[in-house]
Amino acid sequence: MIRLILGLxxxxxxxxxxxxxxxxxxxxxxxxxxxxPEFKYDKKSNSLISKNRQVVVALPETFMNKSGSAAxxxxxxxxxxxxxxxxxxxxxxxxxxxxxxxGKSSGGHKGVESVMxxxxxxxFVRIRIGVSPKNKPSQKEVMKFIVGKFxxxxxxxxxxxxxxxxxxLETMTNGSLEKAMSQFN
Numbered sequence: 046m047i048r049l050i051l052g053l054x055x056x057x058x059x060x061x062x063x064x065x066x067x068x069x070x071x072x073x074x075x076x077x078x079x080x081x082p083e084f085k086y087d088k089k090s091n092s093l094i095s096k097n098r099q100v101v102v103a104l105p106e107t108f109m110n111k112s113g114s115a116a117x118x119x120x121x122x123x124x125x126x127x128x129x130x131x132x133x134x135x136x137x138x139x140x141x142x143x144x145x146x147x148g149k150s151s152g153g154h155k156g157v158e159s160v161m162x163x164x165x166x167x168x169f170v171r172i173r174i175g176v177s178p179k180n181k182p183s184q185k186e187v188m189k190f191i192v193g194k195f196x197x198x199x200x201x202x203x204x205x206x207x208x209x210x211x212x213x214l215e216t217m218t219n220g221s222l223e224k225a226m227s228q229f230n
Contacts, residue, residue: 047170047217048128049101049120050075053156055192056106062200064176065191068132068156069104071174074207075214076102090118100218109156113163120164129169130217131160132210136191138175141202143210145226146171170222172210176203 052072060066076084076095081102084093092115093104105115120129133156138144148168151157161167178199182190195203209229216225 046128046220047100047130047214047222048125049103049130050214051112051116051119051129051131051160052102052104053109053112053131053133053160054104055108056104060192062194063192064195065109065134067134067174067176067203068172070203071132071172071207071210072102072104075211078208078211079215090115092119110159112156113159113161116160117163126164126166126169130172130214131157131169132172132174133157134176134191135173136177136181136187138173139177139179140175140199141206142175143206143213143229144173144175145213145222145230146173147222147226170217172213174203174206174210 050072052069054060054066054069079097081095081097084095084104087094090103091106093106095102101119103115103119105112107115120126133154135152135154137152147170149171150167151161157171213225213229216228
């Protein structure tokens, strides 16, 4: 059963509605849809936290490539790692799609690499949210593209994916990762 949902992104208003904040935005959407309480700042983990009786949704208040410092403060025993879901943007997946995986490499994502380094494992669930347009940006333009805001048409597609990811998270928090993977992948 999932006990911790970690939405990766960058803190601050200037990063709202950016592609790189897809994980953070989706985690916030899930908490709101599930009627979780308002997010509160947790000094120990340097994260915004919202929790119901069983599940914690956390939004690290660090920049993306330092997300592991929050993760390591939020999940303690190694056995709990299978109860962790990390949500993040993925430039290798087209906008409008997402993929649930377990125990995979970071794929070069700096936020995921930070979490893996801090937890000393890759054995946790990831939800990779596609942000790639039909014509992928060149290597030189990737950073500018990722931290850029969604265009209005892209934002509409992204909002539809939030609902599907939220449904997948609901399935996982009710005890079935396998069901979520077969139903939503």
